[in-house]
Amino acid sequence: MDGTPTIRPSGSFNAERMAAKIQKAIKGIGTDERAIIEVLTTHTNSQRQDIKQKFKTMYGRDLADDLKKDLGGMFEDTCLGLLVPxxxxxxxxxxxxxxxxxxxxxxxxxxxxxxxxxxxxxxxxxxxxxxxxxxxxxxxxxxxxxxxxxxxxxTANRSESTDIDGELSAKEAKLLLDSGMKILGTDEDQFLRILCGYSFPQLSAIFSQYSKLAGHPIETAIANEFSGDLLTVFNGIVMIANNIAYYYAVRLYSCIHGMGTDDETITRILISRSEIDLEDIKDAYKKKYNRKLTDDIADDTGGDYKKLLLRILSPL
CATH class of the missing domain: 1.10.220.10 (Annexin)
Known part of the structure; x- marks a missing residue:
């Protein structure tokens, strides 16, 4: 499930030098937001924790508290989010x-x-x-x-095996098909057991077999049988079984192009996936929508907040 990150460890890491750089950026009149952005986006979370600790050792203050005094809005929230383990x-x-x-x-x-x-x-x-x-x-x-x-x-008990059992795929695909065709309604237990229990590679194989049996993709059955939050979570599992980067690309697109910008979700996804697979998410976004995620983020945000998000997406 893991892929290519955008933020990688700094090879010439020096926590004391970076702590001093941030201290200089926030000391006195005016704030050097550019320097803050550079420090936060060119170091991994683990390195940022070292910078936080060194800052407290050197100056006897919490870095997060000092940033709160100097920053504001979504720029502040995103900076503080980057400082949390x-x-x-x-x-x-x-x-x-x-x-x-x-x-x-x-x-x-x-x-x-x-x-x-x-x-x-x-x-x-x-x-x-x-x-x-x-x-x-x-x-x-x-x-x-x-x-x-x-x-x-x-329960965190989903199988994480990379092996795929073809016979099992056919069997479970048939069960899913039958579960959605019951006269007295859908057998939710079978959908829950299969979608929440099997590994994502095995699920992908099951869904492929389902399409062959039913003549339509599993998404069609889920849309016909479920609604609301249950539909959302099952659709999400199906997308992840095929491509987790695609799942997050779809989520980001909805945050940017929906009714108003969902800054909270955009920030959470970029921060939490920056060291996992954010580069893959950017690629999936481009392939699906024929647009660059960086361009859409730039068009939908502004100021230092925009600069910070763009640096998370494409650190120098």
């Missing part, structure tokens, strides 16, 4: 999505696009910071089949 950033995003703005798409993004070990780490860190079991939080916040899907994904 990777998993903790996702934990905080989940907390806000569940407890504050009920951003279902954010919850789905995180639970369907990360490895089992990522989800386990996120659950542990969520419990440590917020003193709540994420599974219980999800159970209390949601209901019905969508709740069951989220709780299944939270």
């Amino acid at each position: 990777n998993y903790q950033y996702l934990v905080d995003c989940l907390y806000n999505a569940i407890k504050k703005d009920l951003n279902v798409n954010c919850i789905i993004d995180i639970l369907i696009t990360y490895h089992n070990w990522d989800i386990k780490d996120i659950k542990q860190r969520y419990a440590e910071k917020y003193n709540e079991d994420l599974d219980i939080v999800i159970a209390n916040q949601f209901s019905g089949d969508f709740q069951r899907v989220l709780r299944s994904l939270l």
Whole structure:
């Protein structure tokens, strides 16, 4: 599932020099936003944590607190997001999505696009910071089949084998076809078991077999059988089984070209995928929409916020 990042480790990394550079950028009258952007986008998250620690050692202050005094708006939010440890950033995003703005798409993004070990780490860190079991939080916040899907994904027990069983693919494809043709309605249990349990390579093979049996893609069946959040999460799993970069390209396009710009989601995706597969997402965006993601981001944002996003997408 991993691919090509945009942000890579700095080969000549010196935490003390970078801490001093940021201190100079925010000290006195005026702020050197360009210098801040350069430091944050030319170092990995791990290196940024070292810079934070060195800044506190050298100046006796928290870097995040100092930036808050000098910055504002989405530029500030994005800078601060880049300073949060990777998993903790996702934990905080989940907390806000569940407890504050009920951003279902954010919850789905995180639970369907990360490895089992990522989800386990996120659950542990969520419990440590917020003193709540994420599974219980999800159970209390949601209901019905969508709740069951989220709780299944939270077990972090999806197969991650790269092997594909052709006989199994045919068998499960037939079960999916039969499950969607029941006289008394769709057998949601079969869809949940298959889509939330098998590895993505195996799912891709199952969906291919389904298309041959049914004469239409699995997306058609899902659109006919499900609606709302359940439709969203199942569609997402199908897209990821085929190409995770394509999934995020579609998500970003909707954030940019929907009703108003969804800055929160754009920022989250760019920050969280910058060291995983953001370069692949850019390529998938270009292939699907015949447009550059950098151009669309530039057209839809402004100021230092735009400059920061563009540097995350294409660091120097």
